[in-house]
Amino acid sequence: MGSSRPGKACGEVPEASSSGCASTVGIGASRSCSSKERSSPPESRQACESGPETSRSRRPKTGSRCASSCKVHAANRVRLVAGSFAWPFRGRSRWTWPIGVVTVLLLPLLFIPLFGYAVAAIRDTEADASTGPPPWRWSARLLWDGAWVAVAVAISAAPFALAYNPLATALTPRLGDLTGGAVALLILWFGWGLVLLLLAPHATARFAASGDFHDLFDVAAAIRGVRADFATWNLVAAAIVTAWAIGIACIGLLCIGLVPGVFYAILVSAHAAAALHRPGTRPSTG
Incomplete structure (x- = not known):
């Protein structure tokens, strides 16, 4: 004892x-x-x-090995997102930009092919991020993807469009008709932009990888994706906002024009969104 x-x-x-x-x-x-x-x-x-x-x-000492692996993984994501700003200029076809500029210029008529090309750019980057923007391939898949993205964009914009008149009416007594309408429009545009920034990157990345249009409307999965890897989503969101700021600044600051600036922002956004792709899901072909 x-x-x-x-x-x-x-x-x-x-x-x-x-x-x-x-x-x-x-x-x-x-x-x-x-x-x-x-x-x-x-x-x-x-x-x-x-x-x-x-x-x-x-x-x-598995903890130290895993920590170093996580750091390498995070560094790769950072490099991928940072490379988004130069990626649009590494096109494999000389017709990528001319066709893209025309589709942006004729956006009311060609928004479906433009959305479809954005999905194709995400899918191509998910498969191989080292190459530039894919060439335009006019196919049923391009129109199918673009049509579903257009539906998703319309659904996300509908609540804000319906809220415009009530909000403008509420602001008119204090700000006047013109100012009240402008302020209401800016508030709703800002709110819609936040919703798209929160949901669209994960939703389109999953849709590009799987080809299943249900992924575009899975709000819960998009929010879970943000919570699961907030750091990467934050980088992607920052890249998208910066790209669109550059595109809008092209109106007069760089004397290039809004149309190519918008196409540049679309390409940067597509490449950045591909960083959210989970390696376990193989990009669909078609």
Whole structure:
């Protein structure tokens, strides 16, 4: 009764399994030896005093390896998003920009092919991010993808369009007809932009990878994606906002014109959204 087993003398904490980037539980946990254990034979007392350190030294260093792996993964995502700004100029076809500029110029007529090409650009980047924008391929798949994106955009804009008249009417007594309408329009545009920024990158990335139009309308999955990898979504959102700011600034600041600036913003947004693609889902072909 006077001596105890060395393995249980200090109540060693069992090794905790770790997976992914989770931290190891129980590392460094220890307690002091009791008075009875101090009065035990030297070998038992030594086991008691060195038990936690021995257990700690035998633990596999999976946490450090996983942390370094996560850092490499995050760095790759950062490089992919940062490369979005130069990606539009690495086109594999000399007709990519001329056709794109024409579709933006004739947006009321050609918005479906333009949306379809944006999905194709995301899909192409998900498959191989080292290449430039894909060439235009006029096909049923292009129109199919563009039509579903147009439906999703219309559904997301509908609540804000319906809210315009009530909001403008509420602001008119204080701001006047013209100013009240303009302020209402700006508020609703800003709100719609936030909704698109929150939902569209994940939704379009999943749609481009799977080809299933239901992914465009899965709001819960888009929100879960943002929560699961907020850092990457934040980078993607920043790249998209910056690209559209550059595109709008092209009206007069760079003397290039709004139309090519908008097409540039679409290409940057498509490339950045591809960073949200999960490697487990293979891009669909078609």
